Amino acid sequence: MRRRLRVACVQMNTRADVAANVAAATARVETAVSAGARLVALPETWAYKGPGAGIREHAEPLDGPSNGALAALAARHEVYILAGSHYETPPRESDTAHANAQAVTSEAAADRVYNTSVLFGPDGAARAVYRKIHLFDAVSDGRSYRESDDLLPGDALVTAEVDGFTVGLTICYDLRFPELYRALALRGAEVLLVPAAFTAFTGLAHWEVLLRARAIENGCFVVAPDQVGEHLPGRTCFGHSMIVDPWGAKLAEVESGEGVCVAELDLARLEDVRAQLPSLAGRRPDVYG
Secondary structure: OEEEEEEEEEEEEEOOOOOHHHHHHHHHHHHHHOOOOOEEOOOOOOOOOOHHHHHHHHOOOOOOOHHHHHHHHHHHOEEEEEEEEEEOOOOOOOOOOOOOOOEEEEEEHHHHHEEEEEEEEEOOEEEEEEEEEOOOOOEEEEEEEEEOOOOEEOOOOOOEOOEEEEEEEHHHHHHHHHHHHHHHHOOOOEEEEOEEEEEEEHHHHHHHHHHHHHHHHHOEEEOOOOOEEEOOOOEEEEEOOEEEEEEEEOOEOOOOEEEEEEEEHHHHEEEEEEOOOOOOOOOOOOHHO
């Protein structure tokens, strides 16, 4: 029997009002579910995107109220929901429920938080937790961004199962590190999830190119929900959330504004592409690692 998975990207213009953002996300998820989506993916920092000074104030544990609203939605509709990312208060070292979390000093925990994706299953339970590995310390259009001032980096690769598909979890700036995506593909990932808040300046030049490259080089589907529009004065996100197939073809896109795009992923397509271009099988780790 062919495996198929109907997926949706939710494109948001998240700002500093958490309650308004949760309401907007809920409405978009309902739209996606109405369109038949089985996996609904939200963008990076979907619940709060405001001044850096508010990051710690608005950080929540994995089971905080913002994620709790999405968990309840997942259970109500019996679907998977990717809570693109939220600012997560560092788990306690003694908290065995987060055994894969990094140990952090009390000083670091007081000053910085994680940027964390949570994948909720149809029962509302968390199926996977991924903490952003690569922090955005860069310059875009003359503006300096230093995520490491406020965030702690994750240190673990994460895959999960969604209706028979293996998905690999990543966040935004990770997209510029192809070795991460190759590692996920070698672990069996067939769908690469890339929730993002890509800047408009870099997005215009690189967003689509990088998404299609990650799909092509790994023979994977890519599901990439993005933030859109201005969220702080002079700080604007690119949008163009999209779903890409293993050949690099766009299956769906939110071309402007807030919205939802939906596409059906067919495992037969992935298998066909990998058979034509067996780049994973043709690797030479004996030469280059």
